[in-house]
Amino acid sequence: MAMVLLGILLAGCAADRVHRQGLAAIERGDYESGVGLLQQAAHDDPRNMTFRLDLQTQRNVAVQQLVARSDSERGAQQLEAAASDYRRVLAIDPSNDRAQRGLLGLEADARHALTLSRARSDFERKDYDAAEAKLRTVLNEDPGYAPAQELAAQINTARGPITVAPRLKTRDNHKVTLQLRDAPT
Incomplete structure (x- = not known):
């Protein structure tokens, strides 16, 4: 005992x-x-x-x-x-859910960095449409990804001002008036 x-x-x-x-x-x-x-x-x-x-x-x-x-x-x-x-x-x-999501986020970050480097090379070749298309895939997955936002801003700056509403011109540049009659309501 x-x-x-x-x-x-x-x-x-x-x-x-x-x-x-x-x-x-x-x-x-x-x-x-x-x-x-x-x-x-x-x-x-x-x-x-x-x-x-x-x-x-x-x-x-x-x-x-x-x-x-x-x-x-x-x-x-x-x-x-x-x-x-x-x-x-x-x-x-x-x-632990946060750690699992963190590891998945790191994989996404690596994928985004690779896509961003490809978009940057397109930007340097002045192929703005291809660069923007690649950036769109990154920003659709992670809208807050700062490097992608910065490159998107650089692309917009490099393109210059975009005409908001192009004007239609006639052959003689006369005013054109459209009248809609008997249109069903």
Whole structure:
């Protein structure tokens, strides 16, 4: 009986040590191992509500911080770092929707960058219609894609002013009057 109590006490101490190590790892920014250690502590002592609460809270904190960092890296065009951090989120929480959408967004950004470079080469060859057609595909998927908006503005500037309403001229440049009679209403 004493051996059983001693075993339970040692298991509780070990779980407490693992719990502290997990919290320290998360403080250092090593979210994956920290969450793993907290999961181990909660598994070793499933009746300890503090371990389970800390696991849930720290997992959410880690996911939020990594997603926020990934989003800002994506905005700064640091695509590799953003992809790495989105994958870290998915290692902690495989069903995280924001990380999954972030990775899909990074794939779209890469596709848009390739299409934009092709449109830019068309623009440099003064093939404005082809460049604009390529830009339209990018802007239809992501209307807020700033590099595409900038190139579209450059194309509009390069084309010059567009006549809003062309005037029709007659052979002798006389006024033409149309009278509609007996038109059904």
